[in-house]
Amino acid sequence: MNKLKLTKERQGRFLEALANTGSVTAAIAVANTSRTRVYELRKADPAFASAWQEAEEIATDRLEDEARRRAVEGIAEPLVSAGKLVRDNDGQPILVRRYSDNLLLALLKAHRPPRRERSVRFQLPALQSAADAASAMAALTAGVGAGEVTPGEAAELSKLVEAYVKALEAGEFDQRLRAVEARNDATRP
Numbered sequence: 001m002n003k004l005k006l007t008k009e010r011q012g013r014f015l016e017a018l019a020n021t022g023s024v025t026a027a028i029a030v031a032n033t034s035r036t037r038v039y040e041l042r043k044a045d046p047a048f049a050s051a052w053q054e055a056e057e058i059a060t061d062r063l064e065d066e067a068r069r070r071a072v073e074g075i076a077e078p079l080v081s082a083g084k085l086v087r088d089n090d091g092q093p094i095l096v097r098r099y100s101d102n103l104l105l106a107l108l109k110a111h112r113p114p115r116r117e118r119s120v121r122f123q124l125p126a127l128q129s130a131a132d133a134a135s136a137m138a139a140l141t142a143g144v145g146a147g148e149v150t151p152g153e154a155a156e157l158s159k160l161v162e163a164y165v166k167a168l169e170a171g172e173f174d175q176r177l178r179a180v181e182a183r184n185d186a187t188r189p
Contacts, residue, residue, distance in 0.1 A: 005033075014038060017031065020059070022059030076097055078094070078096075127165075
């Protein structure tokens, strides 16, 4: 059972290995302890839990650094043509530098989240009734033609017009229904 005891020295080895590898399994093997023991200590000891979190941050920073290196600096790979390694005049493999666009895009997304949509400054005609929707849609079409709004922005604005018209129609329907119910109630004995 002494193997599993998590002494200060083993804690240090565990945390160092965790920072180097990012793997709890690998860190447990280096520290010669058990998974249960380290998780129990993390629950019971706030200082150890904080050091664990810091070790994971270091490991993540290292992963990010490597991803950045592969994306920006690239990695040297041997040149292969027709399934065979291409060699130079001295018989050494020719190396080409390959870059990872996928890693670059992932890094960009992580550090620069999508920008919020810009507000659209476009004057729609006043909507007083469902009949006004046609002039609003005509204005949107003209706005796209003039370059005042993009087709995507016009599509989103047209959804607003449609929602407004549906709300107006629902209100008018409710008024008509109440009028019919009132007439029916008035004619009942």
